[in-house]
Amino acid sequence: MAEHKKITCPLDCFDLCLIDVEVEAGNIISIKGNPDHPLTKGVICSKGRNHLNRHNSKERILSPKIKVNGSWKNVGYSEAVDEVAKRIKNIDSKDILYYTDSGHGGISKSGGEIFFGNLGPVTTHRGSLCWDAGNYALTKTLGELRGIHYSEVADCDVLLLWGRNAVDTNLHLYMYAKKNNKKIIYIDPIKTSTASVASEYYQIAPNSDLYLVIGILKIIKENIPGLNEIDGSEILDGYDMGSITEKTSLSIDQIRSLADIFIGDLKVISYIGYGLQRYKNGAETVEGILKVHYYSGKYNRKGCGFAYSDKRVSRKIHKKFKVEGVENITFVKSKFGEYVNKRGDLKAIFIEKSNPVVQLPNTIQVIESLESIPFKVGIDVFMTDTMKMMDVVFPAPSVFECEDIVSTSMFSPYLQYTQKCCDPPAEVKPEYELFQMLAKNMKMTGYPNVSLDDFLLSHIETILNEQFVDYNDFKKKGWIDVDKNNYNMASIVDFKDITLNFLPRTINFEQDTQYPIRLITPHSKNSLHSQGFKDINDIPVVYLNRAGFIDGQKVKVVSNYGELECKVKIDRSCLANVAYIYEGYWKKSGIVNSVTTDSFSNHGDQAAYYDTFVKIEEI
Numbered sequence: 222m223a224e225h226k227k228i229t230c231p232l233d234c235f236d237l238c239l240i241d242v243e244v245e246a247g248n249i250i251s252i253k254g255n256p257d258h259p260l261t262k263g264v265i266c267s268k269g270r271n272h273l274n275r276h277n278s279k280e281r282i283l284s285p286k287i288k289v290n291g292s293w294k295n296v297g298y299s300e301a302v303d304e305v306a307k308r309i310k311n312i313d314s315k316d317i318l319y320y321t322d323s324g325h326g327g328i329s330k331s332g333g334e335i336f337f338g339n340l341g342p343v344t345t346h347r348g349s350l351c352w353d354a355g356n357y358a359l360t361k362t363l364g365e366l367r368g369i370h371y372s373e374v375a376d377c378d379v380l381l382l383w384g385r386n387a388v389d390t391n392l393h394l395y396m397y398a399k400k401n402n403k404k405i406i407y408i409d410p411i412k413t414s415t416a417s418v419a420s421e422y423y424q425i426a427p428n429s430d431l432y433l434v435i436g437i438l439k440i441i442k443e444n445i446p447g448l449n450e451i452d453g454s455e456i457l458d459g460y461d462m463g464s465i466t467e468k469t470s471l472s473i474d475q476i477r478s479l480a481d482i483f484i485g486d487l488k489v490i491s492y493i494g495y496g497l498q499r500y501k502n503g504a505e506t507v508e509g510i511l512k513v514h515y516y517s518g519k520y521n522r523k524g525c526g527f528a529y530s531d532k533r534v535s536r537k538i539h540k541k542f543k544v545e546g547v548e549n550i551t552f553v554k555s556k557f558g559e560y561v562n563k564r565g566d567l568k569a570i571f572i573e574k575s576n577p578v579v580q581l582p583n584t585i586q587v588i589e590s591l592e593s594i595p596f597k598v599g600i601d602v603f604m605t606d607t608m609k610m611m612d613v614v615f616p617a618p619s620v621f622e623c624e625d626i627v628s629t630s631m632f633s634p635y636l637q638y639t640q641k642c643c644d645p646p647a648e649v650k651p652e653y654e655l656f657q658m659l660a661k662n663m664k665m666t667g668y669p670n671v672s673l674d675d676f677l678l679s680h681i682e683t684i685l686n687e688q689f690v691d692y693n694d695f696k697k698k699g700w701i702d703v704d705k706n707n708y709n710m711a712s713i714v715d716f717k718d719i720t721l722n723f724l725p726r727t728i729n730f731e732q733d734t735q736y737p738i739r740l741i742t743p744h745s746k747n748s749l750h751s752q753g754f755k756d757i758n759d760i761p762v763v764y765l766n767r768a769g770f771i772d773g774q775k776v777k778v779v780s781n782y783g784e785l786e787c788k789v790k791i792d793r794s795c796l797a798n799v800a801y802i803y804e805g806y807w808k809k810s811g812i813v814n815s816v817t818t819d820s821f822s823n824h825g826d827q828a829a830y831y832d833t834f835v836k837i838e839e840i
C-alpha cells in the first residue's frame with residue numbers, strides 16, 4: 222500500500238512549491254505538485270521534478286569520506302567526526318573560515334550556524350552573491366525588507382517586471398499573473414522567455430535602469446507637488462533626455478510610455494529582479510525604482526506597490542539556539558580569493574550548502590586560495606567541484622530523507638513543512654545530528670541537546686500560537702500564511718527616506734576598448750545554479766549577436782580574470798555589445814566565473830557579477 226506524504230521544495234527559489242510524494246515500502250514511487258497549495262497549485266518545474274532523480278542517483282555521497290594520499294576512503298561518522306574534532310580543536314577559532322549559502326532552505330540545516338556560533342569568533346563572509354544591494358536599498362528606504370503579498374497582483378492593472386525573468390526563475394508569479402489576465406510589462410537587456418510572454422518589452426542597456434528612473438522622474442515631475450524642496454531633486458535638472466536615451470538604448474517614446482503608466486490612475490505593481498542589482502550601483506538602482514513608486518503614489522493602495530524581498534516570515538522565526546553577539550572576522554563574500562590569499566594564516570575551512578568553486582566570481586583565485594588552506598571540510602549531497610577539493614566530506618540527506626520546516630524571504634509568504642518520506646541510507650545523517658556529534662566530541666555545551674522535532678518546533682512555536690494553529694495540523698496541511706492577520710495591510714509601506722540625493726550626477730559613457738563586450742551570466746531555466754549542470758558535459762554556450770561569428774563556432778571568452786572556451790549561439794535579439802552565458806557549468810565543462818569580476822556594489826557588499834567585460838576570440 223502506497224503512503225502519501227508531502228515535502229516543500231527547499232531550493233533557493235522564489236516559489237517554495239509544496240510537493241506530494243508517493244512512498245511504497247520505503248521507496249519513493251512518484252512526486253507531483255500539491256494541488257491544494259494557494260500559490261503553487263500543483264505545478265512544479267523541471268528542477269522540482271528532478272528531486273526524484275537526485276534522490277535515486279548513483280552518484281550521491283553515501284558515507285563520510287576522508288582523503289588519504291589523494292584518494293577517498295569511506296569511513297563511519299565516528300571516525301570522520303573524530304578526525305575533524307582533532308584537527309580543529311587546537312586551532313584559534315579565528316583561523317577557521319565558515320562558508321555557507323542557501324543550497325537548502327530548511328531550519329534543520331541551521332546546525333552549522335549554531336555550531337560555529339558556539340565555537341566562534343570565526344572568520345566568515347558578509348554581503349552576498351545574491352541580493353544584498355537591493356536589500357540595502359529596501360532597508361535604507363523602508364527601514365526593513367518588505368514588499369507586497371503576491372495576491373495583490375490580482376488587483377493591479379499593470380505588472381511591471383523590472384529585470385525579473387519570472388517565467389524562468391519565478392514561475393508561480395508568472396502563473397498567478399496569467400491566471401488573473403494581467404498586463405505584463407518587462408524590462409531586460411536580454412530577450413528572455415518572459416519577454417516573449419509580455420505585452421510590452423523594453424530592451425534596456427545593462428546597468429542603465431537608474432538612468433531610466435531619472436528619465437521617468439523628469440517626465441513625471443510636474444505631477445509631483447513639492448518635489449523642488451526634496452533633497453537631491455536638482456540632480457534631475459542636470460540631465461538632458463538625449464543622454465538618457467543614449468545610455469539606456471531606449472527611445473524617448475519608450476521612456477515616455479513607461480513614465481505614462483506612473484502618471485495616470487493605473488494600478489501598478491513592480492516586481493524587481495535580482496539581476497539588475499548585480500552591478501556596482503545596484504543599490505542605487507533598486508532605491509530609484511522604489512522612489513518612482515513613492516513619487517507617483519503607486520504604493521499605498523490596493524493593487525499598487527512593489528516587491529523585491531520580504532522578511533515577514535523569517536522575522537518571526539525564533540532562532541532560540543543562535544549565539545548572539547559573537548564578533549566574527551568578516552570579509553566581503555565576492556572577495557573570497559583575494560581575502561584568503563591576503564590573510565595567509567587560515568588553518569581550516571568548513572563549507573556547507575554551497576558550491577563556491579563554481580559560484581563565486583574569479584574562480585581561478587578561488588581555487589588557488591582554497592588550495593592554500595591546510596584543512597578543508599564540506600557537506601553536500603554530491604561530489605561537486607568544491608567537495609572534490611576537501612579533506613573530509615560528509616553526506617547530506619536527500620530532500621525526502623529529513624523532516625524540515627522551510628521558508629524564504631524572496632517571494633512566497635508561507636511557512637512550510639517537509640515530512641520525512643523515507644530513511645536516509647545507513648551512513649547518511651541529517652546535518653543537525655552531525656553537528657550534534659561534533660559538538661559532543663568537542664565538549665561544546667551550547668549546541669542543542671534536543672531531538673530534531675523539538676528543535677524545529679522551537680523555531681515556530683510563536684508563529685503557531687499567533688495563528689492559533691496546532692503543530693500537528695500545520696504538519697498535516699503543509700503550509701500556513703504567516704501574515705494572514707495583516708493581509709489587507711500588506712501593501713502599506715512607510716517610506717523612511719524620500720530623498721533623491723543618492724542619484725548620480727553624471728553619466729559615464731566610457732568604454733573599455735580592450736574588453737568591449739559586457740558579459741551577463743544569468744540563471745538558467747532548468748538548473749538551480751550549479752545543481753542542474755551535474756550531467757552536462759559540453760562546454761558552455763555563449764549567446765551573442767556580432768558579425769563574424771556563426772552558430773556552433775568555438776571561441777575563447779577572455780577577461781581580466783581568465784578565459785573560457787565556449788560554443789557560439791547567435792541570438793539575433795541580443796544587443797551588440799552584450800553577450801550572455803548561463804551560470805552553473807561545472808569544471809568539466811568550464812566554470813563561467815573563471816571570467817567574472819569579483820568587484821562588489823557601492824552599498825550592501827553585493828557581488829557585481831554583471832560588471833564583467835570581455836573580448837571574444839576565434840580559436
Ligand SMILES: Nc1nc2c(c(=O)[nH]1)N[C@H]1C(S)=C(S)[C@@H](COP(=O)(O)OP(=O)(O)OC[C@H]3O[C@@H](n4cnc5c(=O)[nH]c(N)nc54)[C@H](O)[C@@H]3O)O[C@H]1N2
Nearest residue numbers: 384386390408427428494495496497743744746748749750
Ligand atoms: N530556474 C532558476 N530559478 C532560480 C534560480 C536559478 O538558478 N534557476 N536562482 C534563484 C536565485 S538564488 C535568485 S537570486 C533568483 C534570481 O532571479 P532573477 O532576478 O529573475 O534572475 P537573474 O538571472 O539573476 O536576472 C534576471 C534578469 O535580469 C536581467 N538583467 C541583467 N542586467 C540587467 C539590467 O541592468 N537591467 C535590467 N532591467 N535587467 C537586467 C538578466 O538579463 C536576467 O534576465 O532566481 C531564483 N530562481
Ligand SMILES: Nc1nc2c(c(=O)[nH]1)N[C@H]1C(S)=C(S)[C@@H](COP(=O)(O)OP(=O)(O)OC[C@H]3O[C@@H](n4cnc5c(=O)[nH]c(N)nc54)[C@H](O)[C@@H]3O)O[C@H]1N2
Nearest residue numbers: 322324325350351574575576580600601617742750751804
Ligand atoms: N556568474 C554568476 N555567478 C553567480 C550568480 C550569477 O548570477 N552569475 N548568481 C549568484 C547567486 S544569486 C547565488 S544565490 C549563488 C548561489 O551559490 P551556491 O549556493 O553556492 O550555489 P549552488 O550551486 O546552488 O550550490 C548549492 C549546493 O548545496 C548542495 N546542497 C543541496 N542540498 C543540500 C543539503 O541539504 N545540505 C548541504 N550541505 N548541501 C546541500 C547542492 O548539492 C549544491 O552543491 O551563486 C551566485 N553565482
Ligand code: SF4
Nearest residue numbers: 230234237238266269
Ligand atoms: S525550483 Fe522553485 S518552481 Fe521549481 S519546484 Fe522548486 S520551488 Fe517550485
Ligand SMILES: [Mo]
Nearest residue numbers: 233350351352
Ligand atoms: Mo540568489
